[in-house]
Amino acid sequence: MKFGVIVFPGSNCDHDAYHVLSKHVGQPVDFIWHKQTDLSEYDALVVPGGFSYGDYLRAGALARFSPVMNAVKNFAAQGKFVFGICNGFQILCEAGLLPGALIRNRDLHFVCRHIHLSVENENTPFTSEVESGKVLSIPIAHAEGNYVCDDETFQNLEENGQIVFRYCDENGAITDAANPNGARSNIAGICNENRNVLGMMPHPERACEGLLGSNDGRDIFRSLTKTIASING
Amino acid sequence: MKAKVYVTLKPGVLDPQGKAIHHSVELLGIEEITDIRQGKYFEIALDADLSETDARNTAENIAKNVLANPVIEDYRVEIVR
Numbered sequence: 001m002k003f004g005v006i007v008f009p010g011s012n013c014d015h016d017a018y019h020v021l022s023k024h025v026g027q028p029v030d031f032i033w034h035k036q037t038d039l040s041e042y043d044a045l046v047v048p049g050g051f052s053y054g055d056y057l058r059a060g061a062l063a064r065f066s067p068v069m070n071a072v073k074n075f076a077a078q079g080k081f082v083f084g085i086c087n088g089f090q091i092l093c094e095a096g097l098l099p100g101a102l103i104r105n106r107d108l109h110f111v112c113r114h115i116h117l118s119v120e121n122e123n124t125p126f127t128s129e130v131e132s133g134k135v136l137s138i139p140i141a142h143a144e145g146n147y148v149c150d151d152e153t154f155q156n157l158e159e160n161g162q163i164v165f166r167y168c169d170e171n172g173a174i175t176d177a178a179n180p181n182g183a184r185s186n187i188a189g190i191c192n193e194n195r196n197v198l199g200m201m202p203h204p205e206r207a208c209e210g211l212l213g214s215n216d217g218r219d220i221f222r223s224l225t226k227t228i229a230s231i232n233g
Numbered sequence: 234m235k236a237k238v239y240v241t242l243k244p245g246v247l248d249p250q251g252k253a254i255h256h257s258v259e260l261l262g263i264e265e266i267t268d269i270r271q272g273k274y275f276e277i278a279l280d281a282d283l284s285e286t287d288a289r290n291t292a293e294n295i296a297k298n299v300l301a302n303p304v305i306e307d308y309r310v311e312i313v314r
Contacts, residue, residue, distance in 0.1 A: 058302055065299075094302065101304040108249045148246060148305060182247065 013049035034066040044081035047088030060090030089199030100149030106182025118168040125227035136216040145201040147183035165189035236292035241272035
C-alpha cells in the first residue's frame with residue numbers, strides 16, 4: 001500500500017500528513033509535486049491543507065489547474081481514494097470532484113481551535129473503524145469553511161449518505177452554537193457518491209498524537225488503511 | 234480590445250464581507266443604504282484584431298471556467314473597443 005501527498009505551491013500541511021502516514025499509519029508515502037502526472041503507483045492520495053496559490057481568486061480555485069489534477073480526476077474515476085483536508089477539500093470542490101463550495105466563514109474570522117465532530121455515516125472507507133457513536137475531537141483552522149450548496153445538491157447528499165461529518169457539541173448534538181463557520185446543516189465533511197473521495201475542513205492529521213490534544217484523527221487514517229488492505233488482499 | 238468581467242455572488246449566498254462593509258458605512262452616518270454585496274472585477278486585454286463576438290466568447294469562456302465558481306457566483310461580460 002502506498003500513499004501520496006500532493007504538494008502545491010502554498011501547501012503547508014503536507015509535512016503533517018506525511019508524518020502521520022509514515023509514523024502512525026506506518027505505510028510508505030511520497031510527496032507528489034503538483035506537476036507530476038503519473039499516479040499509478042499509489043493507492044490513496046492526500047490533498048493537504050494550506051494556502052495553495054495564496055488562495056488567489058478563491059480558495060482552491062487555481063490549484064484545480066495544476067497538471068496533477070487531471071491525473072487526480074482519473075485516479076478518482078478508477079475508484080482509488082482521494083482525501084482532501086481543509087484547502088484540499090476546497091480544491092476538490094473547485095475541481096468538481098465533490099459538489100458544493102466553501103465560502104467565507106459566517107463571522108469572517110479565521111477559526112483555529114478544536115471542535116467536535118459527529119460521524120454521520122460510519123459506512124464509508126474513511127470512517128469504518130470509528131467506534132459507533134463516538135464524538136471526534138479534531139482541530140479546524142480556516143477562514144473559508146462555510147459549506148454551501150443548492151437545495152437539490154443538499155437533498156442528494158442527504159439521501160445518498162454523503163454527509164460524513166457534522167460539527168456538533170461535546171455530546172454529539174448538532175446545534176447552531178456548535179457550528180464554527182456557518183456551514184449548511186453543520187456540514188464538516190462530505191464524500192462523493194462512490195465513497196472514494198472525501199473532503200473535510202477539520203484536520204485529522206493534527207489529531208494523531210496525545211501530545212497535541214487528541215488521537216481521534218487516527219480513527220480516520222486507520223479506517224482508510226484497513227479499507228485499502230482489504231481491497232489489496 | 235478589452236473585456237470587463239464582473240463576478241458577483243448569487244442572490245442568497247451569504248456575503249459576510251459585504252455585511253461588514255455595510256456596517257462600516259453605517260458607522261459613517263450613512264443610513265439610506267439597505268445592502269452592500271461585494272464582488273470582483275477583472276479587465277482582460279484581448280488581441281485587437283478579434284471580432285467582438287470572438288472576444289465575447291473568449292471572455293465568457295474565461296469567466297465561466299476560471300473567474301467565477303458557478304456554484305456560488307454569477308458573471309457578466311462587457312466588451313470595450
